Amino acid sequence: MGVFDCLCRPGGLCGKRKHLIFHPKNAKQGEIVNEKQKYEKIILRISLYAGMAFVVVELLMSLWSNSQAILMDAVFDAAELIVIGLSLFLTPLFYQPVSEKKPYGYSQFESVFIIVKGFMLISVTLGLITSNIQILLQGGRHVDHGQISAFEFVLAFLSLLVLLLMRHFHKKTASPTVEAEIYGWKVDFLCSIGIALAFFAQIFLADTPAKKIAPYFDQIVAIVIALFMLPQPVKMIADAFRSIFLFAPKEGVIQKVKEISHGILEDFQYTGTFYDVVITGRRMWISIYFKPKSDVISMTLLREMYDEMDTALGQEFDDYALELVPELEKENNQKETF
Template identity: 25%
Template sequence: MHNHSHSRQSPDVGNIRAAFFLNLLFTVIEIVGGVLTNSVAILSDAVHDLGDSFSLGLSWYFQKIAKRPRTRKYTYGYRRFSLMGALVNSVILTVGSLLILINAVPRLFSPQQPDARGMLLLAVLGVLVNGAAVLRLRRGHSLNEKVVSLHMLEDVLGWLAVLVGAGIMYFVDAPFIDPLLSILISLYILFNVYRNIRQSMQIILQGSPGVVSPDEVEKAVKSLEKVSGIHDLHIWSVDGEYNVMTLHVVLSEPLSMNQLHQLKAEIRKRLHQLDVQHITIEFETPDEDCDLEVCS
């Protein structure tokens, strides 16, 4: 008795594609602006954004692969390729943030005065461009899109820091503000990356999805009139959105094929409401011995 429903909210490849082109375009603007303002800080951020563009392009590629239909080789489809994009981006974000920390900490003790006016102009443009990318990615639901949105959020926060810092430095001689804000932003990004890596590893290790409670599943199925119990319950997620479940349902009495079909439809309906998309059910009669060791 199997339910092979594949309807779900597909990740929006267009979101990541738009973020990629916005980031790449602004990287070019940063390089030109950094040269014109003679700002090493902006040129350094341009190099950082160039790395972001690479990771965004990689995420776009993985997201496109994730939409392919299932094959005999990948029987659950290519959804987990989206997860690979999230992991690669998490690693890049971690390395980038650590590099920022390595460069920002020494500047607290020997701050450098940048071109505040040029920084202000580029900061406003940076907030607008990267902010638009974040808003676009926030519409998505995949873990890959969430991690990619961290890239864009990092840039938005970075440019907000540049905007505030440049505004203060334009009127006050306080160049230490720029590295201090960079350190705080990097720590914030690292904290969010840790959360996303932890979520990704739970999916890879086939842990139970946080949105699906095994206790609620057991309660929903056992409350049916013709069910006396369940066991061998397994729940995992393919990509953080598409949740899979297998379970053995012990009947209170033998049922006809038509009755089993009706019972299966009711179980499927209840489990769909608990955010389970792919369900495999094995029915057992009251006096049947389960041949799996885990059933004991």
């Protein structure tokens, strides 16, 4: 603990006043970071190698079957591969410790990276929608519905295996990049199931009046899948912008922090006055401003309170930094932090 120019929130609530911040170092923090980085790389490699195999198989099948639905899936997966490759290269940066020159480390850079990924996926999706609309206007194409249905059922099964494997390692680490990859595989699984069922159902419509839509069915399915995928990158971009502009997280997150810390503060005869919570990339920064009920602050009790609060928050959140900031009052009742 010490008095220093505030590095916790540049340009934030504290401005350039000085703080008395209690933020003890954890001796095991380096080991935990290394373990998280290790498992994050494992998850990204699984996603990369599985994605490469899927893209090759889907491209070959799209050429063989002349299916736009399968081609759309292949192009979308190929765009994802570029991002995964960059993620593997940049992952060590995201685990670099904070410093005076980089108060947030490289957390903000991760948010920028996710925004770039989101806009790239949106561009690919809109391009595929436009291409399929053009084919529809040209009279559509005939494809083997049974063949495509069987192929997509196999892809769905393989996607589920990859997803389960990634979720197994995800229990030992958490980051926006990993969560985006897992969400992407969920979408792939659901899309493959949807395509398989749609083409399977079309087989039974061959001898009905609905057979007239057969030449257009492949493009219709491709457009529906693209529209289904579109909200994914839009949500990623929105969350990343919240991080870049240091907006507070969702109300539920702040309320949870208050619920956990309020009781502990009361137990140690302190009153919480302000909760400064922001999320940058994968890390959440929690600064709890409190006021003592007496004129004396015991460093021993403050350490006990910090440890108890840190343990309680750790059961709810994964990657965060906790700071306790005493708030004092001047004689003229103007509040000031040291």
